[in-house]
Amino acid sequence: MPIAAEVRPNEAARLAAVRRYDILDSPPDGAFDRITALAARRLNVPIAIVSIVDEDRIWFKSHHGLPVEQIDRAPGLCASAIMGNTPYLIEDARSDPRSLANPLVAGDFGLRFYAAVPLATGDGHNLGTLCVIDKEPRSINDDQVEDLKDLASIVMDQLELRLSSLTAIGEANLMAKEIDHRVMNSLQFVSGLLAMQSRSTDVGDGATHLRLAANRVAAVAQVHRHFYADVAEEVSCIAFLRRLCADLASILDREIIVDGDEDLVPANSIQPIGLITNELVTNAAKYGAGRIDVAFRVEGESNSLAVCDEGRGLPAGFDPNAATAGLGMRVISTLANQLQGAVTAGPNTGKGGACITVQFPRSG
Structure with a gap:
């Protein structure tokens, strides 16, 4: 018959605390590995573990001397150790009634000695333990117990520091999103003012330039809006x-067709990709004619983003990377550099227009 795992009365709250610390299945961490190595050396045992007790498993954040990452919760002694708030000590598991029937004791593993200190949060929840294990019975003195308690406190200090860092990062991301949202609203406001001014009777020939400026500002606002629609x-x-291009088509009153390959890119690459697309599409709408085609392609270890129009084409000898290139092309080159990419220009074959292409490495 399977052994049932022991459960504290406030288990739901304890598991919520485990989730709050976001430690389960996190990558190896040298700080925790140094603590388990020190615990094993100080108590002269072969195995030391930082364990986190999950709902149905015991996961090892650090496992010195044991090539195992987790075990089922039911046979694990750590599940028993977190039931109390004091060190859990078994000097000879084969004669201790708490562990006689435990498979880790009676089975091939042959556990004989176990000492653990619960990893207690400030609000009284035991996340897991710092424990030491031996396959030989042994005694443990008061100084060693105190050492183990001190090392468990250091584990909790590390977990609290990690939690504080995660919280700070989360708050910084929220603030960045709030700032960007306000930037987007401001850009939309400026775009509206420019559009309204372009309709005034006293601006004369400047109306066209004001409308172009309004469209360009509105397009940048859409890049900001769509950037934060993706949080992965x-x-x-x-x-x-x-x-993005569905919004640009509405703003610029042009047909924009998007085609290409499915590929995932890092979230921090999306904003420069969006700004490049915005600049190329608005340039195509201003200087080109006909339909605007946006193509995203996967080409081996590279991705390419191309924007093509059906206008009069590029002037002879046009170099998008030249120092004499216009402000728009210099902006595109700067954004391409952020992607570690390069900008090229050429004809839109068979359609008489121009194509500007940015090629950059794939992630991973």
Whole structure:
């Protein structure tokens, strides 16, 4: 018959605390590994573990001397150790009634000695333990118990520091989103003012330039809006471009077709990709003619983003990277450099227009 795992009365709150610290399945960390190595050396045992007790498993954040990352919760002694708030000590597991029937004791593993200190949060929840293990019975003195308690406190200090860092990062991201939202609103406000001014009777020939400026500012605002629609670490670039270009088509009153390959790009690459697309599309709408085509392609270890129009084409000898290039092309080159990419220009074959292409490395 399977052994049932022991559960504290406030288990739901304890598990919520485990989730709050966001430690389960996190990558190895040298700080915790140094603590388990020190615990094993100080108590002269072969195995030391920083364990986190999950709902149905015991996961090892650090496991010195044991090539195992987790075990089921039921046979694990750590699940028993977190039931109390004091050190849990078993000097000879084969004669201790708490562990006689435990499979880790009676089975092939042959556990004989176990000492653990609960990892207690400030609000009284035991996340897991710092424990030491031996396959030989042994005694443990008061100084060693105190050492183990001190090392457990250091583990909790590390967990609290990690939690504070995660909280600070989360708050910084929220503030960045709030700032960007306000920037977007400000850009939309400026765009509206420019559009309204372009309709005034006293601006004369400047009306066209005011409308172009209004469209350009509105397009940049849409890049900001769509950037924060994606919160994952990697984003479908083609899906992002389709959403963005649907808005640009409405703003610029031009037909924009988006085509290409499905590929995920890092979230921090999406903003420069969006700004490049915005600049190329608005340039195509201003200087080109006909339909605007946006293509995103996967080409081996590279991605390419191309924007093509059906206008009069590029002037002879046009170099998008030349120092004499216009402000728009210099902006595109700067953004391409952020992606570690390069900008090229050429004809839109068979359609008489121009194509500007940015090629940059794929992630991973």
